[in-house]
Amino acid sequence: MYIKSETYQNEMEILYSDANLATFSGTVLASNVDEGDEHGKKYVVAGSLIDKDGKIVTQTGASGSETLTTIPVGIVYRTVDVTNGDQPCSLIVEGYLRADRVLDGFADKAIAAIKTALPNITFR
Structure with missing residues (x-):
């Protein structure tokens, strides 16, 4: 008998409520994702901040002088696989999101x- 074990990771829910949720289509750049997982897959996870060019927005700078790499225009609604290149995505531009999941680490x-950059998104 052959048994194969697979480990799956569920996507983290970032919505506080789906009331007033507004999303627009965008493109996520694969070149901005540094490393893949153990299977070589590259993902942009739900809750990632994206700028107008499709790059992931991150925090830079020393403690006390932190800044963002660019200005975000939206937040990725569902995880996107960018292993094979740039991919379309759904960007949240308005709605109620969980601060503990989207803003964690900032x-x-x-x-x-x-x-300030995303005034129509309320974090709870």
Whole structure:
């Protein structure tokens, strides 16, 4: 008998509520994703900040002087596989999102910049 074990990872729910949810289509750039998983797959996970060019927005700078790499225009709604190149995605531009999942790891200054750049998104 042959038994194969697979480990699956569920997508994290980033919505606080689907009320007033507004999404637009966008493109996520594969060149901005550094490393793949153990199977060589590259993913842009739900909740990632994306700029107008399709690049992932990250935090840079030393403690106390944190900034964002670029200005975000939306947040990825569902995880996107970019293993084979740039892919279309759904970007959240308005709605209620979970702050503990989307803003986790960002410093206070970076969070303030995110909230300013995305005024129609309410974090709870």
